[in-house]
Amino acid sequence: MVKLDDTELDRTFAALADPTRRALLARLGSQDGASVSELAEPFPVSLPAILKHLNVLSDAGLITRQKTGRTVTCRLNAGPMADAMAWLDHYQQFWSTRLDRLTEFVENDPS
Amino acid sequence: MVKLDDTELDRTFAALADPTRRALLARLGSQDGASVSELAEPFPVSLPAILKHLNVLSDAGLITRQKTGRTVTCRLNAGPMADAMAWLDHYQQFWSTRLDRLTEFVENDPS
DNA sequence: GTCTAACTTAACCATGTGGTTAAGTGTATG
DNA sequence: CATACACTTAACCACATGGTTAAGTTAGAC
Structure with missing residues (x-):
């Protein structure tokens, strides 16, 4: 949330641009902490491939x-x-006024 | 906002992963409509390079x-x-300091 | 018609990405 | 100590990306 270094944004967006990596993040979102082999297990690719994604x-x-x-x-x-x-x-x-109430809630939150 | 086709998310995130492209979008955000050459002018790269980004x-x-x-x-x-x-x-x-009230809001949301 | 400006396409190059298989490095376990 | 397990690195491959210069369209301007 601090240094808006452009190359950091580059890496972030690039990392998110792959479905396997988004799936890995989703897994880590629903389960706090997982081993490499545990993470790799559901995917139909080799472990080194997952390693690269990680x-x-x-x-x-x-x-x-x-x-x-x-x-x-x-x-x-x-x-x-x-x-x-x-x-x-x-x-x-630019994507028309109404956003979901969730985001609205967060942004209007006075804290 | 509707079809969450994964390949579309791929392309979106990938497109956003380049600083030149983000700058182009920023320009189009502050100025409604710009010609190709107008968009290319500020950048130190050739016009075909900008074309590819577009x-x-x-x-x-x-x-x-x-x-x-x-x-x-x-x-x-x-x-x-x-x-x-x-x-x-x-x-x-996972990054909001307001985690508790946010989740609360979502979970108690009657809709 | 000719010229020129605005954009596009083509061909090429270096580098990065996503995958593979094979070999390497530690760390338990029998 | 030997062996297997968890992860990493290496070497390679096909293809995408970001850039170049050069050539090709198409539409106004002269």
Whole structure:
């Protein structure tokens, strides 16, 4: 939410541009912490392929990896998404006034 | 805002992953309609390079192009951004400090 | 008709991406 | 200690991306 370095936005959007990576993030959103092999299991691709995706997500700062013993636990780090969302937010005026009440709620929230 | 076709999200996020393209969108956000050469002028790259970027933006549905005479007017079409934002919205709980009241709002929402 | 401006397409190049298989590095476990 | 497990790295491949220069359309201007 802090440094709006452009290359960071680049990496964030690029990381989100792949369905496998979005699925990985979704998994980490619904389950707090998962091992690499656990994450890879549902996908029909090799483990190294998933590793590469995880590296992209790490480089974008969207996940963190913590090694304990021989297993590595991945966790969601949604911070960069907030920056992406903030960027998109500037264009909300262009997709017609009514947005879902959820966003409205957040933005009108006085705290 | 309707069809959450994954390949569409792919293209949207991919299109947003380039600073030149985000700058083009920013320009079209502050100025309603601009010709191709007008858009290309501020950038230190060749016109065909900008053309390619505009094609990516068109393919992602983020701009429309309308030919009048020999000039082509580009206009912002923010619709796909709304989809991207909706996707990101699911993760707001992971960075929002207002997590509790937000989830509360969603869960108690009678609709 | 000719010229020129506005845009597009073509051909090429370097680099990045998403996948593979095979080999390497640690860390439990028997 | 040997072996297997969890993850990583290496080497390779096909294809996409972002850039270039050069050539091709098409529509006004002279």
